[in-house]
Each structure stands twice: as C-alpha cells, then as structure tokens.
Amino acid sequence: SGTHEPVDLTNCDREPIHQLGSVQPFGFLLAVSSDWIVMRASANLAEFLGVTEANAIGRPVISLITPEALHAIRNKLTTLRGSDVVERIFGIALMPDQNRFDLAVHLNGGQVIIEGERCQEDRHDAASLSMRSMMSRLDHTETLEAFFREGARQARALTGFDRVMVYRFDESGSGEVVAEAARAGIGSFLGLHYPASDIPVQARALYLRNLFRIIADVDAVPVPILPQLDEHGQPLDLSMSVLRSVSPIHIEYLKNMGVGASLSISIVVDGKLWGLFACHHYGPRLPSAQSRSTAELFGQMFASRLESRERRLALDYETKARRIADRLLTSVADNASLLDDPAWLIEALADAIPADGIGVWINGRLALAGIGPDERGFSALVRHLNRNAAGRIYAVDRLAETYPDLEVDDAVAGMLAIPISRSPRDYVVLFRQELVRTVRWAGDPHKPVEYGPNGPRLTPRKSFEAWSELVRGRSLPFTDAERRVAETIRVTLIEVVLRLTDEVSMARQ
Ligand code: BLA
CATH class of the missing domain: 3.30.450.270 (PHY domain)
Structure with a gap:
C-alpha cells in the first residue's frame, strides 16, 4: 500500500510486513464480517471461485459457497475463540461439482479470514510418516548435535525441500546453522553464522505467533487484497495469514542465494523463539496444506522435546561441573x-x-x-x-x-x-x-560480490561479513x-x- 515510507536496508525493522496488502497467488483470501458479508477479497478470486472480487465484495458469502461449506466453516469458528489460532479444513467442496479446497480460517478484528487453495494430492505423503515414530527416532539420539541432525532429516522428509537447516539464535539475535540435511551436490551451510538483521525484529515477533511461513515461489507476483484500505483507512492485518505476501527485500535476499522457495518453521522453547527450521528449495515448491500442517505439528513436538532436553542437559552440566570442581579442589589441596x-x-x-x-x-x-x-x-x-x-x-x-x-x-x-x-x-x-576466528566463511570469500537493486548487502557472503563486523x-x-x-x-x-x-x-x- 502506498501509505508507508519506502523500505531500505536501514529501516527493515520498521517495514510493516504484516500489512503489505497482498497475498501469494497460490490461494485466495476473503475477509468476511461477523454477519457473513464479504468485506475484502484477493484480486485472484475468479481463478478459484469463478466470481470476480468486484462481484463478491458486499455480497453475503453464501452467494459464493454452498450452505454445507459455510456450515463447516461456522463449526470451526466455535473453536476459534482464542486469538492467534488458525483452523484448517482439508478437501472441502465450496461449490457443487467443483474441485476440492483446503481452507485456513482465523479471526481478525471481528472478521473471519478465509484462505483457500486447491487441494493437491501429495506425492510426498507426509501423513504416512507417523509422528510417534518420528519422536521415537528423535528420543533415541544421544547428543544434542545428533538430535538436531535427526530433526533436520525428518523436516526434510516431511517437506521435501532441497535443504533443511536448524538455525539457532543467540542472545543477540545472531544465528548459527547447527544442523543440516540437504540434497547431494548443493554444498553445505553447516556452522555458518548470520547477523540478527537478516531476520528483522518484527519478523521474529511474527514467527513467535505464527509458527509456519511458506514462500512458495520467489518469482510469484503478489495479488492485491481489495479494497486495500477499509473505512478506517486501515490495511488488512495479515499476521496470522497463510498466504501473506513477502517483503521485496527478503525476496531479493532469497534470489541472491539462488533460492526458489523458502519455508521456515518456528522452534519455540520456554516461550521464546529459540530458532527456526530454515528450508530452501532451488525452484518453486508448495507442499500440500496437509503436509504443511503436519510439518508445523512436527516443529512443535520437536521444540517440546528440545525444551526437556535442554533442562536435562542443564542439570547434567551442574552435576558434572560440581564433580570437576570437587576433583580439582582435592587435587590442589593435596x-x-x-x-x-x-x-x-x-x-x-x-x-x-x-x-x-x-x-x-x-x-x-x-x-x-x-x-x-x-x-x-x-x-x-x-x-x-x-x-x-x-x-x-x-x-x-x-x-x-x-x-x-x-x-x-x-x-x-x-x-x-x-x-x-x-x-x-x-x-x-x-x-x-x-569468535570470528573460530568459524567458517559463508560463501566463497574470493567470489566477486553481486549487486542487486538494494546494493551488495543481501548476499550470504556480505551477510556473513556483516555478522563478522558485529562480533569483531x-x-x-x-x-x-x-x-x-x-x-x-x-x-x-x-x-x-x-x-x-x-x-x-x-x-x-
Ligand atoms: C525473513 N530471513 C527471513 C527468514 C529467514 C531469514 C530464515 C524467514 C522467512 C523465510 O523462511 O525465508 C534469513 N535464511 C535466513 C538466514 C539463513 C537463511 C540467516 O536460510 C541462513 C542460512 N533480510 C536481510 C536484511 C533485511 C531482511 C538486511 O538480510 C532487511 C533489511 C529482511 N528477512 C527480512 C524480512 C523477512 C525476513 C523482511 C520477513 C519475511 C516474511 O516473513 O515476510
């Protein structure tokens, strides 16, 4: 929307990334009032429901979908009392004799936000991987490193992305790739560090509320939500949206890395954003809604396992350290x-x-x-x-x-x-x-830096340099x-x- 100041590398933290006024084109969005009148719609509505947004806005939603579909959505709403909850409905027909859809439904400022995408048969059948056996594999790892590696492997099996990293934040917000599972032949990011500014504060705050972020195609053209501003002059708050479009700065970052699709799953430990499963694909990629939902659940289970492991490790450490201190003191006393x-x-x-x-x-x-x-x-x-x-x-x-x-x-x-x-x-x-003396370089330090519209900063190599400066x-x-x-x-x-x-x-x- 034209109401915001332009974003550059110096004011990233202020970019209102939850209010960009558009969605990714792989689905449609409807914002519906509490009495079920369509207030806003994404400009690609006709592609999915055969009705243009201009014809939908101001009409009751029942003129777009069947009573059965509306009933299913209403039923989900009864469980949606808490904010920041997104309910899903898989494989539902919205019109008679029409393709099936996967829906994500949530509440926002008294409105019902309905997002839909075509239901896809998953070649990558996530549902066949049982959560219980995945957790058991995780529980059988000995070290934290092995636990992370197994987590990365399983997240890769669930999402089919080329590269899955476990990315851990430190107190300053900088991060390190602590585990990786990747397709052969695409190199490794394991052990690399990046500055806090690569993931601005408002994005982190958002990932703490909304645990799953898919960017299905970096070349996709965002679809505007109409009308952009409501009667109070406000753009739609897309914080809990599945389809939320992406900051051009971050798109450039991904393109500079050669990435075609990106996915991140939040790892929340003790109420804080501990890190992310950061996933790259070297082409567009959209796992089915059902697979994504499973991967999100996996992320939550992984985080709760991690939380108890960290507690246990802290206890083990104290015990071990006390023993070491005792031994040291006896030796010195002797x-x-x-x-x-x-x-x-x-x-x-x-x-x-x-x-x-x-x-x-x-x-x-x-x-x-x-x-x-x-x-x-x-x-x-x-x-x-x-x-x-x-x-x-x-x-x-x-x-x-x-x-x-x-x-x-x-x-x-x-x-x-x-x-x-x-x-x-x-x-x-x-x-x-x-610290900088102990870590590997990101990217090839001898490779010439490439310039994008926002300058050379948004490349892995420059990003690592920025981190190095920070921790000098x-x-x-x-x-x-x-x-x-x-x-x-x-x-x-x-x-x-x-x-x-x-x-x-x-x-x-
Ligand atoms: C978001 N930046 C992100 C995300 C990651 C990173 C993982 C989450 C969204 C996603 O999954 O793509 C950064 N990605 C990394 C890092 C690695 C990785 C560090 O794979 C390491 C291996 N980015 C910048 C700068 C700005 C910026 C300088 O480098 C701003 C000036 C912005 N990053 C930016 C924004 C988002 C973001 C705005 C939010 C994207 C969104 O969710 O809308």
Whole structure:
C-alpha cells in the first residue's frame, strides 16, 4: 500500500510486513464480517471461485459457497475463540461439482479470514510418516548435535525441500546453522553464522505467533487484497495469514542465494523463539496444506522435546561441573604446586568451563597457558579487576571494548576472572578467543560480490561479513551456568589459597 515510507536496508525493522496488502497467488483470501458479508477479497478470486472480487465484495458469502461449506466453516469458528489460532479444513467442496479446497480460517478484528487453495494430492505423503515414530527416532539420539541432525532429516522428509537447516539464535539475535540435511551436490551451510538483521525484529515477533511461513515461489507476483484500505483507512492485518505476501527485500535476499522457495518453521522453547527450521528449495515448491500442517505439528513436538532436553542437559552440566570442581579442589589441596601449572588447570576445567587460555596470578607472579596477556598486560588487568570486580566472579565477552587501555592481542576477546584470595589480589583468569576466528566463511570469500537493486548487502557472503563486523572483538560469552561453576571454584579455592599463604608466612617467621 502506498501509505508507508519506502523500505531500505536501514529501516527493515520498521517495514510493516504484516500489512503489505497482498497475498501469494497460490490461494485466495476473503475477509468476511461477523454477519457473513464479504468485506475484502484477493484480486485472484475468479481463478478459484469463478466470481470476480468486484462481484463478491458486499455480497453475503453464501452467494459464493454452498450452505454445507459455510456450515463447516461456522463449526470451526466455535473453536476459534482464542486469538492467534488458525483452523484448517482439508478437501472441502465450496461449490457443487467443483474441485476440492483446503481452507485456513482465523479471526481478525471481528472478521473471519478465509484462505483457500486447491487441494493437491501429495506425492510426498507426509501423513504416512507417523509422528510417534518420528519422536521415537528423535528420543533415541544421544547428543544434542545428533538430535538436531535427526530433526533436520525428518523436516526434510516431511517437506521435501532441497535443504533443511536448524538455525539457532543467540542472545543477540545472531544465528548459527547447527544442523543440516540437504540434497547431494548443493554444498553445505553447516556452522555458518548470520547477523540478527537478516531476520528483522518484527519478523521474529511474527514467527513467535505464527509458527509456519511458506514462500512458495520467489518469482510469484503478489495479488492485491481489495479494497486495500477499509473505512478506517486501515490495511488488512495479515499476521496470522497463510498466504501473506513477502517483503521485496527478503525476496531479493532469497534470489541472491539462488533460492526458489523458502519455508521456515518456528522452534519455540520456554516461550521464546529459540530458532527456526530454515528450508530452501532451488525452484518453486508448495507442499500440500496437509503436509504443511503436519510439518508445523512436527516443529512443535520437536521444540517440546528440545525444551526437556535442554533442562536435562542443564542439570547434567551442574552435576558434572560440581564433580570437576570437587576433583580439582582435592587435587590442589593435596598438592598446592598444581596451581603453578596452568596447563594442568586448563585441562582440569576443560569440560566445565571451556577456554582457550588461562592465567594464574598469585603473589604478583603469572603462570599462563594458551592465549592471554603477558606479565605486563596481566598486571594492568589485575589492577582493573581489583578496582571494579573485587571478590566477585567477573566475565566479559569483549575485553578490548571493556578496557580500551589494555594492551592485549586481538585474538583474546573473552575473560572470566575468578578471585581466589580474600584480599583482592590473586586470580585465576580464563580467556576465550575472538569468535570470528573460530568459524567458517559463508560463501566463497574470493567470489566477486553481486549487486542487486538494494546494493551488495543481501548476499550470504556480505551477510556473513556483516555478522563478522558485529562480533569483531567478541568471544563466545560465558554462560550463567559457567559463572555458577566458577563461583563454586572461587569459594573453595579461597580456602586452599588461604591455607597456602598461611603456610608461607609461618615458614617465614
Ligand atoms: C525473513 N530471513 C527471513 C527468514 C529467514 C531469514 C530464515 C524467514 C522467512 C523465510 O523462511 O525465508 C534469513 N535464511 C535466513 C538466514 C539463513 C537463511 C540467516 O536460510 C541462513 C542460512 N533480510 C536481510 C536484511 C533485511 C531482511 C538486511 O538480510 C532487511 C533489511 C529482511 N528477512 C527480512 C524480512 C523477512 C525476513 C523482511 C520477513 C519475511 C516474511 O516473513 O515476510
């Protein structure tokens, strides 16, 4: 609709993607008042119902469809009291002697939104895959990685898309491809990272409400919904629509990736958008409404399995970490000189708090293994720590930004400091390297960048560069669980170090 400012790469977050005023052409849309008068219709109505939108608008819906069809829709409505619920009716005849349709029905601002598409015989028979056996396969995977991989495989079996990725968001909204199932010969996106801006905030908010997003054909011409504006001057809110058309920016992104159809299924864990099944097809693709519905259900089951797995893993981690901390402390209590051996310490902590370097600073002496500042840098770091983190666990994932005057190698980006004496002087400090150094490049970095109408930004390669810029100087953050483990280690190491320094001063007397 012409009422909005033009969208470019700088104002993506403000594009009203739920109000673009058009649908994808694979189906029709009717907005019907509570007394069943057609208020709006998509401009392709005649293709499906043999009546033009101009002839339909203002008429009772019963002049377009049979009483039986209307009755079926009304029945569904009784279950639609909650908002954000979409009901489906498969294989229903809307007119006598006519092809069958699949319908999606939902309520919006007192109106009934009816979306229909031709019922297709599915070559890819999703219904024959039993949800129970799929869940059982998922449950039999050992590791989280295997669980994701199995999830990707099953989502691919359900949708028939060329590439299915499990895409996980981090706290900042950037994402990583953590699993992939793909047709042979199309390369791999596994392990790649993308910036938060590739999926703008309003799109994420929408995917939390509406868990299934199909873009069936990137070359499809959107069909306007008429009239565009209602008597209040408002475009139709398509948040819960199945057919909602797509932002031209995102279409360009998909085309630049060579993608013909895209599908995403939300993965919602603990009420938050954990990630997406992101699916690409290298040509147009529209799974049947029934298959899509099954895939959506699969996404929900997968997410609930993931939720309980994450809880269990968190518990397992705490148990394991406590054991590691105990073992570490017994060893150090038996043989305090182990604290002079940072290589031993980093190894002992590896499973509890993974790091790329460790420094042990006791009585002004540094023992360092792996990456970390040298003696001078470390003593400057310790002065900072004494000032602003005395006696407490302190973690940052952007060291250079936190302490601009600190002279440390660019590779060192993350730090977790564990004070180990009562007077804030002695520390065990874990270091993590810059994240961009640990990941693969998206696309071929030597390939020339291609320009589209919106510039070179919307390509996987540029997208990865944008992400790299964003995380420059940052490490993988230390998690809350890791900090809790560090706290356990702090409390007990204090006792050990205290005894040590007592012994030293006794010997001196
Ligand atoms: C939506 N962007 C999306 C979606 C994905 C991505 C998965 C969901 C819709 C879909 O299934 O296609 C991004 N796709 C990815 C990523 C991978 C992938 C990261 O396969 C990694 C493998 N996009 C941009 C920029 C803007 C933008 C700069 O890169 C805005 C300026 C916009 N992305 C954008 C919009 C949507 C979107 C508007 C919403 C599309 C919609 O649902 O209408």
